[in-house]
Amino acid sequence: MVTILGYVLIAAFLILVIKQKLSPFTGLIVVSLCVGVVLCLSSGIPLDKLLTWMKEGLFYSQNESGKISLGTVNPTIMILFAVLYFSLMMNVGLFDPLCTYLIRKANGDPLKIILVTAFTSSVVTLDGDGTTTILIITTAFIPLFKQMGMKLSNLAMLIILPCGLGNCLPWGGPLARAAAVLHLEVNTLFVAILPILGVSFIYVFFMAYVMGTKERKRLGYEKGKKAIVTPQQIDDMVNVIKNHDKELKRPKLFLFNLILTIVLLVILIMGWASGAMVFLVGTALALTVNYSAADQRTRIIENGGDAVAVSSLIIAAGCFLGIFNGSGMSAAVAQHMASLIPESMGSHTALLFSFIGAIACYALPVDAYYFGILPVVAPIAQSFGITPTEIGVASFMGQALRYASPTVPWLFLLMSRTEMSFGDYQKTFFKWSIPMFFIFIGMAIVTGQLPLGI
Numbered sequence: 001m002v003t004i005l006g007y008v009l010i011a012a013f014l015i016l017v018i019k020q021k022l023s024p025f026t027g028l029i030v031v032s033l034c035v036g037v038v039l040c041l042s043s044g045i046p047l048d049k050l051l052t053w054m055k056e057g058l059f060y061s062q063n064e065s066g067k068i069s070l071g072t073v074n075p076t077i078m079i080l081f082a083v084l085y086f087s088l089m090m091n092v093g094l095f096d097p098l099c100t101y102l103i104r105k106a107n108g109d110p111l112k113i114i115l116v117t118a119f120t121s122s123v124v125t126l127d128g129d130g131t132t133t134i135l136i137i138t139t140a141f142i143p144l145f146k147q148m149g150m151k152l153s154n155l156a157m158l159i160i161l162p163c164g165l166g167n168c169l170p171w172g173g174p175l176a177r178a179a180a181v182l183h184l185e186v187n188t189l190f191v192a193i194l195p196i197l198g199v200s201f202i203y204v205f206f207m208a209y210v211m212g213t214k215e216r217k218r219l220g221y222e223k224g225k226k227a228i229v230t231p232q233q234i235d236d237m238v239n240v241i242k243n244h245d246k247e248l249k250r251p252k253l254f255l256f257n258l259i260l261t262i263v264l265l266v267i268l269i270m271g272w273a274s275g276a277m278v279f280l281v282g283t284a285l286a287l288t289v290n291y292s293a294a295d296q297r298t299r300i301i302e303n304g305g306d307a308v309a310v311s312s313l314i315i316a317a318g319c320f321l322g323i324f325n326g327s328g329m330s331a332a333v334a335q336h337m338a339s340l341i342p343e344s345m346g347s348h349t350a351l352l353f354s355f356i357g358a359i360a361c362y363a364l365p366v367d368a369y370y371f372g373i374l375p376v377v378a379p380i381a382q383s384f385g386i387t388p389t390e391i392g393v394a395s396f397m398g399q400a401l402r403y404a405s406p407t408v409p410w411l412f413l414l415m416s417r418t419e420m421s422f423g424d425y426q427k428t429f430f431k432w433s434i435p436m437f438f439i440f441i442g443m444a445i446v447t448g449q450l451p452l453g454i
Contacts (some may be wrong), residue, residue, distance in 0.1 A: 002039065002327070002332040003329075003336050005035055005038060005039050005329055006281060007333060008035055009031060009324060010375075012031050012332070013031045013032075013320075013368070013371070014364070014372045016033075017365055017367065018364065018368060026310055028319060028320040028367075032137070032324065033323070035323070036081075039327050039329070040083075043128065049326075053327060054322045055322065057318040057319055057320070058072055059071045059073055059322065064336065069389055071183075071318050072317055072321070073315075074186075076278070076318075078176065079311055080307045080311040081282070082171030083303070083307035084172060084304065084307050085171075085282050085438065086126050088286045089128075091248040091299065092248065092249060092250040092257055092259060092290050093248075093249035094254065094261065095126075096124040100242060103234065103237050103238055106234075108209065109221065110212055110221050111209070111213060111216050112214035113144065113145075114150075117137065117141050117155065117208070120141075121133060121159050121162040121163070121235040122165075122166070122201065124136050125162050125163045125165075125167075126166060127293055132160060133159060133163055134414045134421065139157070139235065140240040141155055142144065142418075143236065143237070144237055144415065147233060148219065149219060150215055150219070152366055153425075153428050154215070156415070157429065157432055158401050158426070159414060160205070161432060161433065162204055163199060163431075164399060164400065166403070168197055168396060169190070169276055170186045170190045171279075173366065173395065176314055177314065177366070178374065178395050180314050180321070180375075181308035181453035182378055183394050186267075186318075186387055187275050188389060189389065189393070191269060191271065192447075193393060195447050196439075198439055199439055203435070203436055205294075220328070250298075253290055256289055257290070258285065258368075260285060264278050264279065264298060274289040283340040287299060287300075303345070313367060317432050324375060330376075331379065348402070348452070349377075349391075350391055353381070354376055354441060354444075355397075357369070357373070357377075358393055358400070359398055360435060361407065362398065362404060370395070371404045381394075386451060389449070390449060390450065393444050393449040397441055398437075400434075400436045400437035400439075400440045404425075404429045408423070
């Protein structure tokens, strides 16, 4: 009975979210509560046990051997303040000087323009918001691309691939979701995938170089010839960056904000403190130094929308996972599914999940993937000796292909701005993203984060 209800819980959540009958937030809580009530009534378990399970999912649980598993509150705090912090850094204009310098240095060379576009996209996407990245980059670069006759399809790829990598940062969302499901510190997963992200960013600039070289040849550009664009047009591009939320910029505090950001990232990567504490303190310091008391409240309110949207999902996941794990449904489903896997295949679970998960990551909404699929796969993998970190890394392989999915709503904004059909977009995207997917796989294997089971 417990096994059947476990399958019902997962299936009901996936169907209701995919068909948009419930939002991920309400689905996580309402579906788990309904199935939990049925389980309690059918098994003679007191209904107040549901509250205990939810509490354990949110805060912590302790098994019979004394091992403590953290709930979802820690990753919730981290992503809440990480999103707030990087939104503040965009507000104060931390990245403006470098972006505007590079735009001026490009000076009408298609190759340089494409490389600068890739760099600027990589910087702007640090706040984890795809919509903001699309609006800023397209507003700044589309007039120049059109003036020079450069392909807007290239611009779309120079925006979306850095966005995909930026989404894998601790404050991007998927990392916190996976950490919550696997009861891991976000820092742990981030350090594990950091080499993968590093090499992938190098690939993005290699892609940009190839695009730029082809555009030079197609447009007949010769080094040293008169620039195609005027100084006024370059100034217009720079002004898009400089005038975005101009009243919020703090150029005189550039050095302070730069040092603070570097220190926070070093502490995070080195694992000297929890990501939740790092960004909690960092946000408080950034607000204190950059803004008055009244402006601090305004910044929290204005930037809090995206932060609360993601954080509320992690909280809801705590209720879902608490009931799913505490009731025994998770163990029952994992045991049943593991019994169906041949012993010889079990050690390959992580590698297989990398490929199967990539399809699921493309086909499903991100919350359905991380809260519907990963909680089932993780215990199965662990039963074959695969660690939570390794299965967490495996779950990230699909992020290389994620932004071809029609379940990502702001992709249609990108296609509209760059004048692409969905079919043309997917064709171009897969051309560049499939090699990135195999870079993800290869680097995960090389760094020992993805066991082959050999």
